[in-house]
Amino acid sequence: xxxxxxxxxxVLMVVGVLTGCSxxxxxxxxxxxxxxxxxxILVGDENEGYTYAHMVGLQQAAKANGLSDDQIIWKYSVGExxxxxxxxxxxxxxxxxxxxxxxYGHQQFMQQAASEYPDVQFVxxxxxxxxxxxxxxxxxxxxxVYESRYVSGIVAGMKxxxxxxxxxxxxxxxxxxxxxxxxVGAYPYAEVVSGFTAFFLxxxxxxxxxxxxxxxxxxxxxxxxxxxxANTLMADHCVIIGQHADSTGAxxxxxxxxxNGTVAYSVGYxxxxxxxxxxxxxxxxxxxxxxYYTYAFKQVVEGKKIDTNWAQxxxxxxxxxxxxxxxxxPGTQEAxxxxxxxxxxxTLHVFxxxxxxxxxxxxxxxxxxxxxxxxxxxxxxxxxxxxGYFHESExxxxxxxxxxxxxxxxx
Amino acid sequence: xxxxxxxxxxxxxxxxxFLSKLLIKVIFIGIALLxxxxxINLVTKLDPLKVYASMFRGAFSTTRRTWIxxxxxxxxxxxxxxxxxxxxMKFWNTGAEGQILVGGLVTAAMMIYLGDKLPxxxxxxxxxxxxxxxxxxxxxxxxxxKARYNTNETLFTLMMNYVGIQIVEFFVDVWDKKQSHSVxxxxxxxxxxxxxxxxxxxxxxxxxxxxxxxxxVYVYIKYSKHGYEVTVTGESENTARYTGINVPNVIIxxxxxxxxxxxxxxxxxxxxxSHTISVKTSGGxxxxxxxxxxxxxxxxxVMIIYSFLIVFLNKGAVQIASDFNLNEYASNIISAILxxxxxxxxxxxxxxxxxxxxxxH
Numbered sequence: 084x085x086x087x088x089x090x091x092x093x094v095l096m097v098v099g100v101l102t103g104c105s106x107x108x109x110x111x112x113x114x115x116x117x118x119x120x121x122x123x124i125l126v127g128d129e130n131e132g133y134t135y136a137h138m139v140g141l142q143q144a145a146k147a148n149g150l151s152d153d154q155i156i157w158k159y160s161v162g163e164x165x166x167x168x169x170x171x172x173x174x175x176x177x178x179x180x181x182x183x184x185x186x187y188g189h190q191q192f193m194q195q196a197a198s199e200y201p202d203v204q205f206v207x208x209x210x211x212x213x214x215x216x217x218x219x220x221x222x223x224x225x226x227x228v229y230e231s232r233y234v235s236g237i238v239a240g241m242k243x244x245x246x247x248x249x250x251x252x253x254x255x256x257x258x259x260x261x262x263x264x265x266x267v268g269a270y271p272y273a274e275v276v277s278g279f280t281a282f283f284l285x286x287x288x289x290x291x292x293x294x295x296x297x298x299x300x301x302x303x304x305x306x307x308x309x310x311x312x313a314n315t316l317m318a319d320h321c322v323i324i325g326q327h328a329d330s331t332g333a334x335x336x337x338x339x340x341x342x343n344g345t346v347a348y349s350v351g352y353x354x355x356x357x358x359x360x361x362x363x364x365x366x367x368x369x370x371x372x373x374x375y376y377t378y379a380f381k382q383v384v385e386g387k388k389i390d391t392n393w394a395q396x397x398x399x400x401x402x403x404x405x406x407x408x409x410x411x412x413p414g415t416q417e418a419x420x421x422x423x424x425x426x427x428x429x430t431l432h433v434f435x436x437x438x439x440x441x442x443x444x445x446x447x448x449x450x451x452x453x454x455x456x457x458x459x460x461x462x463x464x465x466x467x468x469x470x471g472y473f474h475e476s477e478x479x480x481x482x483x484x485x486x487x488x489x490x491x492x493x494x
Numbered sequence: 495x496x497x498x499x500x501x502x503x504x505x506x507x508x509x510x511x512f513l514s515k516l517l518i519k520v521i522f523i524g525i526a527l528l529x530x531x532x533x534i535n536l537v538t539k540l541d542p543l544k545v546y547a548s549m550f551r552g553a554f555s556t557t558r559r560t561w562i563x564x565x566x567x568x569x570x571x572x573x574x575x576x577x578x579x580x581x582x583m584k585f586w587n588t589g590a591e592g593q594i595l596v597g598g599l600v601t602a603a604m605m606i607y608l609g610d611k612l613p614x615x616x617x618x619x620x621x622x623x624x625x626x627x628x629x630x631x632x633x634x635x636x637x638x639x640k641a642r643y644n645t646n647e648t649l650f651t652l653m654m655n656y657v658g659i660q661i662v663e664f665f666v667d668v669w670d671k672k673q674s675h676s677v678x679x680x681x682x683x684x685x686x687x688x689x690x691x692x693x694x695x696x697x698x699x700x701x702x703x704x705x706x707x708x709x710x711v712y713v714y715i716k717y718s719k720h721g722y723e724v725t726v727t728g729e730s731e732n733t734a735r736y737t738g739i740n741v742p743n744v745i746i747x748x749x750x751x752x753x754x755x756x757x758x759x760x761x762x763x764x765x766x767x768s769h770t771i772s773v774k775t776s777g778g779x780x781x782x783x784x785x786x787x788x789x790x791x792x793x794x795x796v797m798i799i800y801s802f803l804i805v806f807l808n809k810g811a812v813q814i815a816s817d818f819n820l821n822e823y824a825s826n827i828i829s830a831i832l833x834x835x836x837x838x839x840x841x842x843x844x845x846x847x848x849x850x851x852x853x854x855h
Contacts, residue, residue, distance in 0.1 A: 128821045159815045160822055163676075164777065165768035169562055170812075176556055191678045191770070198682070 121145075121155050121383060122174030124167060124193075126186035128159040132354050133304070133329050137185045137208070140372025147373075148380040163188025171196035175203050181383040183208065183376070190223075197221035204389055206379060208372075211481035213391050214453070222389050224375050225480035227396025229281035231368040233433045234422050235350050235404050236285020238366045238415055239264070239323045242348055243290040245412035246322065251346055256320040261294040261490075264323040265316030267309050267333045268299045271493070275299075277475060277482035278327045281433050282350070282368075283491055286323070288438070289418065295491045296321060304329040310336040317347050323365075325350045334360035348410065355405040367405045374401035394480035397426045434473035439488040449473060451483040499850050507846040515843045522839035526832040533827060538820060545814055552813025553806045563802075563809055565697040568704040569762060571801040573783035575704075575711045575794050576755030579748045580633075582715055582792055584728040585640065587749065589651025590756045590780030592658030593632045595773070597625035597760025599662055602771035605680045605687035605764075606669060617687035621765055622758070629757015630750045632658065637749030641742030655780070659773050666772055679769050689766035700766040707755060712794040714751075724748050756780070789836060807832065 123141055127134035145155050156177055158170045167189045174182050175196070181204040184193050190210035197205040197218050205221050207213065213223040243262055246252050256263050264286065268275045283295050296319060300308040309332030313324050317340050324347060326333045337349040338360035349360050351367035375393060382389045395401045407415055425431035436445050449468045467474045467483070475484050487493065510518075531542035553563045573590050580587035601621040608617050636650035669677045681687060692698040715721040727734040727744050734741050763775055786804055790796035811825030 128815070130821070157816055157819070158812065162774060162777075164772070164774045165770075168768075173556075173559065176558055188676060191676060195679050195682065 118154055119150070119384060120177065120179045121150070121380065122158070122171070122177070122179035122182040123155060124158045124161045124170055124174070124182065124184040124189060126161060126163065126184075126189065131304075134159075134185060136353060136370060137372050137376075140374075140376045141183075143373035144376030144380040147377045148384050150380065150384075161189070163192075165192065167192035168195055171205065172200070175200050179203065181206070181379070181389070183379070185209070194218065194221055204383065206389060208375075209481065211479060214479055219388070222391045222393065223480045224379070224390075224393040225476060225482070226370040226372070226375065226401045227394055227476055228368060228370055228402050229277050229433055229475055229482060229484075230396035230426055231370075231402035231404050232278050232281040233285035233288075234419055234426075235325070235366050235368040236282040236287075237289050237418050237422050238404065238407065238411060239282075239325065239348070239350050240286040240289025240293075241412040241415045241418055242365055242410070243286065243293065243322065246346065247290075252322060253320065253346060256322050256346070258294055261292050262290070263319065263321050264293060264295050264325070265313070265319065265321030266295055266297045267312045267316070267324065267326040267328050268297050269303050269328045270301060271299055273485040274482045275327045276487065277484035278368075279325065279491065280439075280484055280488055282325050283488070284433060284435075284438055285422075287490070288422075293490065297491060297493045299493070300328055302328070306330040306332040309333045313337055313349075314340070317345055322346055323348055323350060326352050329353055331356060331359035334364050338363040351405075357406070357408055360408075362408070362410055364408045365411050366407050369403050369405055371401050371403055374399050392478075392480040394476040397423055432472035434475055434484060436468060436471055436473065439490075441486055441488055443489065446473075446486075449484075449486065451478060451485075453478055501850050503848045503850075504845050505848055506844065508844070510843060518842050519836070519839050522835045522842070523832070526835035529835070530828045530831045533831070534824075538818070538824065540818055540820075545818065545820070548814050548817045549806075549810025552811075552816075553809040559809070561695070561697050563805055565700055565767065566805045566808070567798070567802045568697075568701045569759060569767070570779055570783055570786060570805055571797055572704040572707055572759040572762060573756055573779055574786040574790070574797045574801055575708050576629075576752055576759060577783055577787045578711055578752075578792050578794055578797075579715060579721075579724055580752040581787055582721075582728050583724045583745065583748050585637070585745060585749065585752075586648040587633070587636075587651050587752055588648055588781070588784070589632060589636065589654045589753075590759075590783060591776045591778070592651070592655035592780070593629040593753045593756035594760040594763065594776040594780055595655075595658040595662050596628040596632050597757030598764040598771050598775045599658075599665060599760070600624040600628040600757075601687070601761045601764040602669075602677065602680060603665070605769075606677075609681045609684065609686040612686075614684075614686045614688065614690070618689070618765060621687060621761055625757045625761035626754040627757070629760065630754040632757070633749040633751075633753020634746060637746045640749075641745040662771060662773050662775070669771075676772060677770050680771075681769070687765055688769055689762075697766065700762050703758070703762060703766075707758070708794045708798070711755070715792075715794070720744075720747070785833070789833075803832075 125134045125137065129135050129138055156174055156179060161167050161170050163186060167184065171182050171193060183206045185208050187209050190207040190212060193205045193207040194212060194216055197220050201220055203220060206224060208224045210223040213221050252262055266279045268279060279297055286293055296316060298312045298315060300312055302308060309328045309330050313333035313336040316324055324333055324337050334349040334351050334356040337347050340347050341363045347363065348365050349356060349363045350365050353369055354367060356364035356367050374395065379389050422431060446468055448466045450464050451467045453463050453465060465478055467478065473484055476482055534540055534542045534545050554560050573594065577587055577590055604617050604621040604624060632654055636647050636654060639645040639650060640647045666677055689699045715724065723739050723744050726737065726739060727741055731741055764771055768775065782804060786797050786800040789800045807829045811822060814820045814825055815822065
């Protein structure tokens with residue numbers, strides 16, 4: 084039996100090695116051999132909103148750079164495990180000169196691959212360790228989604244002003260004289276804190292008399308938990324429900340409550356929520372990944388290095404808000420357009436220090452962690468407040484604003 | 495009176511030769527490929543042969559892919575082999591996930607705490623022993639309660655998985671320095687505690703370890719006195735008791751072994767493949783291995799084939815998604831058809847169908 088076993092193992096290996104050598108199937112023709120190829124590692128597939136948004140962006144980028152279908156190699160549903168590393172190396176072996184991944188958890192495996200294949204560019208989108216890694220072929224990218232969150236806050240603020248003018252905000256919704264709004268957060272990480280602070284400041288820029296309650300779901304995507312969290316916030320009489328979580332759970336819950344007579348409206352994330360909440364959805368803050376991928380693909384095509392820490396927002400239309408819902412207050416579009424124009428012109432800064440305080444004081448210094456150890460006492464850590472505003476995503480692409488400002492409370 | 499017989503009868507047939515069994519299997523795999531081809535063609539309008547070729551490429555088209563396929567086969571096989579002694583005893587160990595995780599956790603701990611203190615070889619040896627002990631403990635606890643209080647081992651081992659998962663979650667947070675909820679690649683710079691390459695092959699050691707384990711378990715079950723006691727206990731506890739076998743002893747001893755081997759699978763995964771630890775380290779293989787073990791009827795040698803088949807289908811699924819944009823549902827259906835046909839073939843290898851007109855002796 085031992086003989087049989089070793090025979091079988093031998094056969095298996097021979098089959099493997101033979102096919103490995105002989106079956107090196109390359110698309111026919113000499114020229115295809117030299118064709119540029121780009122590999123893409125995705126955490127999900129088109130059935131999952133987050134990945135879908137990336138896929139749309141990648142397809143736009145391929146088209147804009149004149150890349151054909153067979154020049155992009157897609158790997159779907161790749162977990163945040165060793166599998167990511169295996170697939171990255173597989174893509175390199177298939178001749179890709181650049182490999183992109185779209186989920187935060189892919190980052191460590193991308194970095195490992197990057198350290199082993201210095202001739203290939205690796206990009207971990209939404210990651211944060213590229214600058215620290217010291218690898219010249221490894222980069223991160225993030226959109227300045229805080230800008231579109233600020234603008235979506237303006238939409239919510241306009242609604243609050245309209246409701247108050249019409250006397251429709253119930254008495255219970257006033258907490259210490261301020262109108263209460265709510266926010267469904269994913270994790271208590273800087274990415275989320277930066278996002279809800281921007282949203283809150285957007286609301287405040289229109290409607291000053293406001294306070295915000297934040298509850299975390301401890302998940303990026305959890306339909307049920309997000310719906311339940313929205314319900315909890317509405318039970319506390321929050322009038323607006325914002326979110327940094329990927330599902331339609333919260334907007335759907337708000338729609339149901341609105342239908343039952345509760346005064347509540349939703350501001351979503353990533354995708355247009357009008358389908359899930361046709362009456363309650365005001366708008367959503369979104370990313371337009373096509374802008375980044377078009378830039379990155381162009382660099383690859385031209386054989387140039389992709390920016391280690393790419394972060395852009397309205398300046399290149401890498402962020403946006405979705406179509407305004409039917410229940411938005413009159414004049415919202417004009418206010419939105421004005422704010423976007425000011426952000427683009429550089430006259431409006433989302434984290435303008437004159438608009439917010441911490442423990443009653445305007446900050447003049449806020450250090451951010453640039454060494455990756457999540458404290459800010461290293462020599463490399465820098466102060467990001469100067470010229471009157473907090474410079475978000477300028478030292479590294481991932482968001483770093485992580486203080487809780489006055490008016491916001493976590494629950 | 496005429497001996498009226500039903501049109502078709504089913505009779506147990508235990509005397510089929512190895513070759514005829516093999517033939518039946520091959521026929522049914524052929525049927526599975528045909529049904530899948532029909533499905534592929536009707537639903538996706540693709541050429542089934544191209545899809546099959548693509549699946550094959552996913553597993554074998556480069557030397558590296560071939561090695562990864564063999565590596566993953568070995569990993570799944572080691573777990574199936576680990577489950578074998580317990581299953582042979584009809585002790586339903588559904589706790590391989592937890593046993594793998596604690597084995598992997600101990601390995602990761604050795605790598606993290608000893609990485610700059612001891613030579614790599616010593617760390618490997620300590621990890622090997624430590625992971626086996628950790629897995630054995632995870633096997634011992636439910637076995638003890640089964641032997642002593644006759645608790646339900648299926649539920650008990652299953653629940654031990656969750657304990658393992660939570661402990662790993664805890665240590666991921668302890669070792670995570672970036673608030674990213676991941677440990678990252680451990681000892682990336684000095685590779686301390688990593689499996690060394692043998693003859694330039696990164697994964698050869700994984701395969702050698704699993705090959706040795708497989709043969710050892712085969713011999714243990716088939717030729718050792720312990721193995722005989724396990725088999726008898728599995729067939730009938732009363733018989734075992736009557737013949738003087740100490741049943742509680744056998745249960746505990748066998749689960750120590752089963753857990754230890756699964757713990758070693760965790761060692762292979764962490765030190766030999768991923769060099770990190772997370773709750774995804776076990777990746778559901780603790781359950782998938784049950785399929786491999788059962789299809790092989792608990793024969794460790796036959797498990798090589800089924801472990802390979804399952805891994806092959808996985809690799810193929812990734813490739814057809816990449817080549818034809820067929821998502822995982824499509825490949826799940828193909829896998830399901832194949833597994834279903836293999837199960838159906840089991841029926842025909844064990845029984846024969848007799849028609850009325852056929853002469854019977």
